[in-house]
Amino acid sequence: MTWKPRVVALDLDGTVVQWIDGVGQASTQVSPAVVAAVRAAYDAGATIALCSGRSALGMINAADLLGLPDEGDRIWLVVGNGSTVMTWPPLEAVHETTFDAGPVVAEILQMHPDALVAVQERGVGYRLNGLFPPGELIGEMRVVPLDELLAQPVDRVIVRDPGASVEDFVRAAERLGLHDIEYVVGFTAWMDIAAAGVNKASGLAYVCREIGVDAADVLAMGDGRNDVEMLQWAGRGVAMGNALPEAIAAADAVTASCEDDGVAVELRRWFPA
Structure with a gap:
């Protein structure tokens, strides 16, 4: 049986979201090719989990750029590098780990x-x-x-x-x-x-337990140090062409860069238009 991911876990900045002029989240964009590829995965029934170091507000902004979710549906947000797991909309925290900083x-x-x-x-x-x-x-x-x-x-x-x-x-x-x-x-x-023990992988593992999906059926994509554990944990971890060496070393494969629509390149393998 041909493998196809049941969960698509996506880092945002430098993976899905392109930075404009290097000024950060205030000026970002998602290419039409990436929007279409994520939509194809979503329409095919894959669970989309956005996994970022961003706050919940920043992640909602990215979800809006992707046009997700459809009315009446919800998507998973692994917020703050896994410290909180939320669903949207409405914005609801379903799992949180706190500590004395x-x-x-x-x-x-x-x-x-x-x-x-x-x-x-x-x-x-x-x-x-x-x-x-x-x-x-x-x-x-x-x-x-x-x-x-x-x-x-x-x-x-x-x-x-x-x-x-x-x-x-x-x-x-x-x-x-x-x-x-x-x-x-x-x-x-x-x-x-x-x-201790909180990272994107721990947050994503919580999501998968809730929906009954094994790590083997997860496709994760990222570019930074905060993606390393998630790329190692997922059944298929894919680093962006622009990823840091640590992320590339943790991944099973490397796709094109964010600027060259690497997310779309990878997703089209499993969810053709």
């Missing part, structure tokens, strides 16, 4: 005292200790003191230092020897921190 943030701030810290306010925006560079976060921004920001357990915390490099953050994580948490450094000096 205070100690690890304090350690990072000892090395990067000017770093910005943000916590998601679900469906609204963010609480943060200072404003991030334009276009990097979506929603309402509420600046609060750091002790108030981390007074309660959170599902995820973002640490960002515009004055540092991605290499600085990678080295900082290595020197700190961060443990009992899950962390990933992005494409800039940006670190997502969640509870």
Whole structure:
């Protein structure tokens, strides 16, 4: 019997969504070819799971660009690198893992005292200790003191230092020897921190348990460090042509780049027009 994915798990930025002029989520687009290919998979009965480091609001924006879901239907959102699993619409959290972020943030701030810290306010925006560079976060921004920001357990915390490099953050994580948490450094000096064992794979595994699908029947696609576990977990993990080396090493195959509609190239193998 020919294999065909029952679940299509898609990273967003750099996979489905193209960045325009490198300014982040404020200026993004999805190519018509990718929209059509995702629609073909959806119409064929595949469950679409969007899996991103974005907040829920940012993921809803991407779902709208894809034209998903149809009226009366819902799609799965693996939000904040797996820290929360939601369905849409309406926006509903069905699974969440929280932790005390205070100690690890304090350690990072000892090395990067000017770093910005943000916590998601679900469906609204963010609480943060200072404003991030334009276009990097979506929603309402509420600046609060750091002790108030981390007074309660959170599902995820973002640490960002515009004055540092991605290499600085990678080295900082290595020197700190961060443990009992899950962390990933992005494409800039940006670190997502969640509870131990929480990542896109854990969130996607929850989705699959809920709908009765094995990992072997999942196609996952991504390009970043935060996609590594998901690409390894899925029955077929596909890295984008523009992916970081860590993502490529974790994948079963490599497709074209985001700019060259790599998602469409892969999906058309399994869901022809």
